[in-house]
Amino acid sequence: xxxxxxxxxxxxxxxxxxxxxxxxxxxxxxxxxxxxxxxxxxxxxxxxxxxxxxxxxxxxxxxxxxxxxxxxxxxxxxxxxxxxxxxxxxxxxxxxxxxxxxxxxxxxxxxxxxxxxxxxxxxxxxxxxxxxxxxxxxxxxxxxxxxxxxxxxxxxxxxxxxxxxxxxxxxxxxxxxxxxxxxxxxxxxxxxxxxxxxxxxxxxxxxxxxxxxxxxxxxxxxxxxxxxxxxxxxxxxxxxxxxxxxxxxxxxxxxxxxxxxxxxxxxxxxxxxxxxxxxxxxxxxxxxxxxxxxxxxxxxxxxxxxxxxxxxxxxxxxxxxxxxxxxxxxxxxxxxxxxxxxxxxxxxxxxxxxxxxxxxxxxxxxxxxx
Numbered sequence: 001x002x003x004x005x006x007x008x009x010x011x012x013x014x015x016x017x018x019x020x021x022x023x024x025x026x027x028x029x030x031x032x033x034x035x036x037x038x039x040x041x042x043x044x045x046x047x048x049x050x051x052x053x054x055x056x057x058x059x060x061x062x063x064x065x066x067x068x069x070x071x072x073x074x075x076x077x078x079x080x081x082x083x084x085x086x087x088x089x090x091x092x093x094x095x096x097x098x099x100x101x102x103x104x105x106x107x108x109x110x111x112x113x114x115x116x117x118x119x120x121x122x123x124x125x126x127x128x129x130x131x132x133x134x135x136x137x138x139x140x141x142x143x144x145x146x147x148x149x150x151x152x153x154x155x156x157x158x159x160x161x162x163x164x165x166x167x168x169x170x171x172x173x174x175x176x177x178x179x180x181x182x183x184x185x186x187x188x189x190x191x192x193x194x195x196x197x198x199x200x201x202x203x204x205x206x207x208x209x210x211x212x213x214x215x216x217x218x219x220x221x222x223x224x225x226x227x228x229x230x231x232x233x234x235x236x237x238x239x240x241x242x243x244x245x246x247x248x249x250x251x252x253x254x255x256x257x258x259x260x261x262x263x264x265x266x267x268x269x270x271x272x273x274x275x276x277x278x279x280x281x282x283x284x285x286x287x288x289x290x291x292x293x294x295x296x297x298x299x300x301x302x303x304x305x306x307x308x309x310x311x312x313x314x315x316x317x318x319x320x321x322x323x324x325x326x327x328x329x330x331x332x333x334x335x336x337x338x339x340x341x342x343x344x345x346x347x348x349x350x351x352x353x354x355x356x357x358x359x360x361x362x363x364x365x366x367x368x369x370x
Contacts, residue, residue, distance in 0.1 A: 018042045020098040023051055024063045024074060024365030033361035036060045038098055043325045046341045051360045055092050055100035062115045063367040067122045070094040071144035075113035075127055078105050087113035089127055089138055091145050098369055106146035109136030115172045120179035124202035133168025135184050137202045151204040157189050161216040161237050172221045177228060181249055185219040187236055192219055194249055211251040213242055223275045230302035234273035234284050241284055243304050257304050259284050259293045272319045277326045281349035285317040294349055313340030313354025321366040332363035339363055
């Protein structure tokens with residue numbers, strides 16, 4: 001009897017550690033994906049269940065959660081095309097067993113939506129539109145359903161790396177913790193744009209001085225340290241990470257580090273970047289070298305030093321996410337249709353060999369649920 005009780009306790013404890021993982025995908029003509037997928041991750045074993053379809057939607061690439069409501073957002077292509085040909089932001093209610101129910105969609109204000117973020121008050125979302133380089137904010141109603149765009153800002157300009165920098169290409173949207181600023185890495189303009197944000201109206205103000213990256217860098221995404229004293233920008237075209245100090249809307253460059261090993265001559269572009277929850281390490285993904293680069297972060301200066309190039313376990317690591325315990329890294333491989341789990345040592349920052357790889361159609365975003 002005692003042994004049975006111990007076994008039951010173990011199973012209950014393990015089940016409590018399982019968290020849902022929502023998977024954004026590309027549903028293009030060469031993909032078998034039909035929309036947003038769902039799997040469960042067990043942080044005690046590092047195992048991910050086989051993903052199942054949670055909701056049908058076209059190209060639900062990047063995902064985000066409402067801060068208080070059981071609502072998930074995806075930027076993609078609308079069920080009902082908009083007259084201006086714009087992309088969409090859609091809302092889904094998260095129900096029993098994390099099932100998704102479509103609530104509604106709104107125009108993303110531009111074409112080629114690739115990134116979405118919910119502001120800290122839960123009253124609006126911001127969207128980066130890679131296709132035409134615009135960014136927008138969309139007001140949410142009381143149920144968290146997006147309505148019409150409030151601010152739509154279109155940029156102009158180009159960079160030296162053609163054809164990738166033939167015009168503006170907004171690639172990410174990030175609110176600060178105070179919910180007063182919106183940061184927008186633009187791959188085409190070699191800048192991280194900064195806009196004042198009014199949470200009450202969802203409106204963006206006149207831009208503040210931008211963070212400029214070296215010509216041809218192609219800033220894609222960024223990650224802040226928990227205290228927001230540092231921000232790290234991953235440059236897709238230059239295969240580098242720019243470390244910066246940050247204070248009151250102003251950035252100070254702390255130096256640039258490469259993402260690739262010396263002597264690598266193959267084709268590569270970077271994708272995602274994330275600061276470990278303990279603030280001691282920074283991680284970035286290489287598409288081509290197919291690795292996760294690991295840096296040690298000096299918590300006093302914010303500077304980065306190289307630690308490791310870890311094989312990611314698949315082809316084209318478009319996105320990755322560190323689990324809530326800080327002991328695992330889940331990596332989504334767009335071109336090998338798989339997700340791998342890498343053990344992460346939070347003391348050393350080092351990653352283990354890829355394991356527990358599961359099939360998943362063209363995964364391009366991983367999001368832990370609640």
